[in-house]
Amino acid sequence: MKDIVFIEGLKTEAVIGVYDWEKAIQQTLVFDLEMQHDNRLPAATDDLSKTLDYEAISNFITDFCSTNVFELIETLAEKLCAELIETFSIHSITMTLRKPGAVPTANAVGVKIHRQK
Ligand SMILES: Nc1nc2c(c(=O)[nH]1)N=C([C@H](O)[C@@H](O)CO)CN2
Numbered sequence: 001m002k003d004i005v006f007i008e009g010l011k012t013e014a015v016i017g018v019y020d021w022e023k024a025i026q027q028t029l030v031f032d033l034e035m036q037h038d039n040r041l042p043a044a045t046d047d048l049s050k051t052l053d054y055e056a057i058s059n060f061i062t063d064f065c066s067t068n069v070f071e072l073i074e075t076l077a078e079k080l081c082a083e084l085i086e087t088f089s090i091h092s093i094t095m096t097l098r099k100p101g102a103v104p105t106a107n108a109v110g111v112k113i114h115r116q117k
Contacts, residue, residue, distance in 0.1 A: 003039040005052040008032050012065040016076060016099070029073070030110075031061060032096040035084075052088055060087065073097050074111050081115040092116040 010033075013026040035052050042051035064083065070076045077097045084090055098110035 001036070001038055003037055004034045005037050005039070005054055006032070006034045007054050007058055007061075010058055010061060012062050014065040014076070015069045016071070016073060018071045023069070027099065027101055029065060029076075030098040030100060032098075033057070033061075034094040035090050036092045037090070052090060057084065057088060060084065073099055074113075077111050077113050078115075081113060085115060085117050090117065 010031040012029050012031065014029050015023060015025070016027055016029065017023065035057075037052045039051065042048070060083075061080065064080050065076070068076070068079070070079075077095055081093050081095055084093060092115065094112065094114045096110060096112045098108045100108060103109045
């Protein structure tokens with residue numbers, strides 16, 4: 001089963017970073033998510049409650065980022081994936097997390113993880 005629900009380019013603000021100056025500011029993070037989900041049941045029933053609600057998940061991510069402080073983006077990605085899997089009963093997630101301001105000479109830096117229930 002290869003169906004997915006995805007979220008692309010979700011921008012959030014977070015206090016994140018290893019250096020002291022980073023602990024006093026908000027920085028932009030950008031998320032891409034691919035979540036495995038059998039889309040046949042929601043399609044057959046036309047019922048939002050049978051699918052992964054990308055709006056609810058986006059709001060959850062935004063809220064998580066604004067209420068948690070970490071040094072590494074690895075830690076944020078790991079803990080957020082665990083919470084999403086538990087809260088929304090997600091079978092598996094591939095999460096790409098970019099920190100656009102971190103290395104001005106790079107197009108993008110970040111992490112990509114895949115986690116399963
Ligand atoms: N693999 C990582 N490398 C770095 C991280 C990180 O979270 N994961 N963080 C930093 C600093 O916080 C950086 O973003 C400041 O510009 C450096 N390397």
